[in-house]
């Protein structure tokens with residue numbers, strides 16, 4: 001990239017964010033009704049897991065993504081955990097996912113005693129590759145009595161969890177078709193993709209179940225929080241039941257009908273979230289404007305800015321560039337972070353982590369390529 005272009009990039013980012021102070025990768029913005037709703041929530045004393053903001057949020061969220069039901073949870077990892085449990089994933093099952101993702105995806109699979117299988121991503125979407133998925137299944141698997149069996153391990157492949165990396169939708173329609181043929185349940189990790197659409201349908205609504213996150217660095221935040229979406233009423237009811245300790249509704253008695261989880265989103269977090277949801281459109285406009293600016297700037301320097309893939313509309317949650325090789329990447333990370341602009345490499349591949357190094361995988365050629373080259377650059381909403 002050269003020292004001169006690195007300096008130009010740092011200057012451009014400071015100019016764009018209108019500051020000479022340290023620029024973080026992604027800061028939340030509280031510019032709407034956040035304080036008002038939080039005060040109202042405190043005054044009501046309903047700060048815990050029952051309250052009107054949880055209900056309002058669930059209704060509004062379902063409307064926005066176009067799903068029939070939404071069930072709020074304490075965080076996105078919990079949403080994924082319960083989504084996989086509802087998909088029927090059990091101990092010793094296998095779940096296909098991508099190695100290029102945040103750790104939560106593989107953690108959630110592991111909580112159920114299941115094992116991830118890592119399949120390669122596409123270069124244009126950075127999400128699970130339908131071609132690689134199909135190839136893996138045709139080479140290694142067979143369907144017997146409606147169950148997808150991995151011939152190498154003899155185990156059942158129960159679910160598949162693609163992820164929409166940085167908000168860029170993966171080829172989810174093709175992935176769904178393949179999963180249907182192979183009797184694999186599709187669960188979407190849409191943690192990063194609120195406001196992202198594939199062919200005008202919201203991400204997270206293609207599979208049987210989808211999970212979103214509202215962690216502090218996501219496009220909107222409740223401090224910590226998550227949500228499960230589904231069109232299946234039975235699953236939705238079950239999601240609510242097992243995230244609220246499986247308590248049988250009763251005015252004063254505590255009776256529970258199974259071992260379950262305390263995963264409900266507190267009303268005080270939901271109050272913040274309802275206010276944030278009101279700002280979503282504005283945030284999306286700002287992020288798209290920033291992407292346009294970055295694209296123009298980087299094209300003049302002959303550096304690859306990562307744009308939304310074909311057939312999709314991205315939320316541009318985290319902006320990213322693709323550098324030439326790992327040396328250039330390291331140079332740029334070093335220079336920018338030293339000069340007050342926070343940048344970050346894409347995740348270390350899951351199969352390289354100690355806990356997952358023995359998991360089955362394909363060649364992961366594209367994932368490796370991206371791992372060595374993709375860098376996230378400041379992406380906060382500019383006021």
Ligand SMILES: *Cc1c(COP(=O)(O)O)cnc(C)c1O
Nearest residue numbers: 075076077102104191213214215
């Ligand atoms: C943020 C995120 C999650 C969920 O994270 P929480 O911090 O538990 O809300 C899951 N998957 C991916 C890909 C994420 O980026």
